[in-house]
Amino acid sequence: MSSIGIVGAGxxxxxxxxxLLRDGFDVTVYSDRTPDDYLHDRGRPTxxxxxxxxxxxxxxxxxxxxxxxxxxxxIHLDLCLPDPMIAFSISAGLRAxxxxxxxxxxxxxxxxxxxxxxxxIVVDHISAQKLEKVAAEHDLVVVTAGHRSLGDLxxxxxxxxxxxxxxxxxFMMNVADYDLSARSEHADLAFSFMPGVVExxxxxxxxxxxxxxxxxxxxxxxxxxxxxxxxxxxxxxxxDVLRGxxxxxxxxxxxxxxxxxxxxxxxWLNGSVVPIVRQPVDTLPSGxxxxxxxxxxxxxxxxxxxxxxxxxxxxxxxxxxxxxxxxDFTAEWLAAQFDDFWDYxxxxxxxxxxxxxxxxxxQQELLLAASRNQEIAGCVFEGFNDPASFTPWFTDRTxxxxxxxxxxxxxxxVLRYKLDVAWKVLRHKVFG
Numbered sequence: 001m002s003s004i005g006i007v008g009a010g011x012x013x014x015x016x017x018x019x020l021l022r023d024g025f026d027v028t029v030y031s032d033r034t035p036d037d038y039l040h041d042r043g044r045p046t047x048x049x050x051x052x053x054x055x056x057x058x059x060x061x062x063x064x065x066x067x068x069x070x071x072x073x074x075i076h077l078d079l080c081l082p083d084p085m086i087a088f089s090i091s092a093g094l095r096a097x098x099x100x101x102x103x104x105x106x107x108x109x110x111x112x113x114x115x116x117x118x119x120x121i122v123v124d125h126i127s128a129q130k131l132e133k134v135a136a137e138h139d140l141v142v143v144t145a146g147h148r149s150l151g152d153l154x155x156x157x158x159x160x161x162x163x164x165x166x167x168x169x170x171f172m173m174n175v176a177d178y179d180l181s182a183r184s185e186h187a188d189l190a191f192s193f194m195p196g197v198v199e200x201x202x203x204x205x206x207x208x209x210x211x212x213x214x215x216x217x218x219x220x221x222x223x224x225x226x227x228x229x230x231x232x233x234x235x236x237x238x239x240d241v242l243r244g245x246x247x248x249x250x251x252x253x254x255x256x257x258x259x260x261x262x263x264x265x266x267x268w269l270n271g272s273v274v275p276i277v278r279q280p281v282d283t284l285p286s287g288x289x290x291x292x293x294x295x296x297x298x299x300x301x302x303x304x305x306x307x308x309x310x311x312x313x314x315x316x317x318x319x320x321x322x323x324x325x326x327x328d329f330t331a332e333w334l335a336a337q338f339d340d341f342w343d344y345x346x347x348x349x350x351x352x353x354x355x356x357x358x359x360x361x362x363q364q365e366l367l368l369a370a371s372r373n374q375e376i377a378g379c380v381f382e383g384f385n386d387p388a389s390f391t392p393w394f395t396d397r398t399x400x401x402x403x404x405x406x407x408x409x410x411x412x413x414v415l416r417y418k419l420d421v422a423w424k425v426l427r428h429k430v431f432g
Contacts, residue, residue: 008145012294051096146295
């Protein structure tokens with residue numbers, strides 16, 4: 001079989017490597033970290049893998065966490081107003097359990113698993129210059145590392161890219177010792193959404209150091225009242241700022257967070273992301289070409305929780321196409337395969353992008369209906385697992401109305417829901 005070089009040992013690289021090894025390819029993985037380097041690294045972005053992608057990992061024998069990671073079986077979402085108050089809530093079970101596992105654990109165990117299955121592991125920082133040598137040694141090289149020195153190999157695809165600047169300021173930290181009895185909603189995955197201000201995620205998480213914990217992700221609208229984390233320098237500082245944000249904007253969460261402690265001094269991050277789609281194939285100065293996958297070519301804001309999931313989808317898709325072809329991976333063929341993948345991948349980008357924008361009135365009506373209808377709520381949350389099931393009716397006004405009608409929600413019902421919320425808001429303003 002052909003020789004495949006994979007640059008990067010993150011989600012896309014490990015899934016692609018496991019699939020190609022299963023299918024008999026000669027696989028070499030190039031990583032700038034050893035497994036121990038990953039284990040001793042600082043905290044990495046929170047990655048919640050939704051049900052279908054959990055199954056995809058299990059089918060590849062990468063299911064190392066089923067007995068230890070907390071199974072996420074439902075979602076609770078609070079739609080909040082700046083008064084502050086909860087305007088309405090949506091709760092529903094998931095079609096299949098999701099898992100959120102510390103990527104330091106995942107990538108360390110994944111690299112070791114690939115080595116045990118026969119992959120050659122080369123620990124080296126592969127620069128653009130070194131990529132020429134790597135490309136000469138393999139029938140195909142796939143770049144899955146998203147760091148700038150290689151990501152910039154692949155030009156921006158203006159037709160598929162929407163944004164030119166970050167849409168959110170980000171903060172993440174893992175905490176333990178929280179008071180779960182203070183908010184029963186945190187028994188599973190919880191979202192706090194305050195449109196135009198902040199989205200905050202409380203994720204059941206398997207932390208490298210403390211086991212079952214919560215990973216808290218803050219997506220603040222830049223320049224708004226939740227955009228407070230840019231000067232954070234330590235985990236303790238970050239937690240203090242987070243407590244202040246919760247006290248000011250989401251006070252009903254304060255008791256849950258009050259006793260919490262960081263899981264370690266390094267399990268926090270702040271920053272921002274510019275969502276981008278890049279051309280999937282780059283031709284090197286020698287004339288050889290490489291394929292990009294994962295964050296190297298498709299980078300979304302974490303708001304929709306699609307980074308690791310889309311990397312898994314891409315790696316699974318290209319495993320099947322590479323296996324079916326077997327050899328002769330021309331640049332034209334690779335680009336055509338990416339176009340085929342984009343028939344699905346565009347829904348992922350649409351899902352991610354729509355959540356970054358203010359809600360249209362018809363989208364507000366959909367969420368209101370979901371707060372009263374469990375079937376609609378399930379469809380809303382299934383969007384995280386399968387964006388293609390969500391975007392057709394959530395992004396088009398006419399199809400949204402048809403979707404509601406199909407679920408027995410007419411205009412009179414929507415009006416009643418709006419009046420109920422308006423009355424709740426009025427009572428809050430008058431009586432507190």
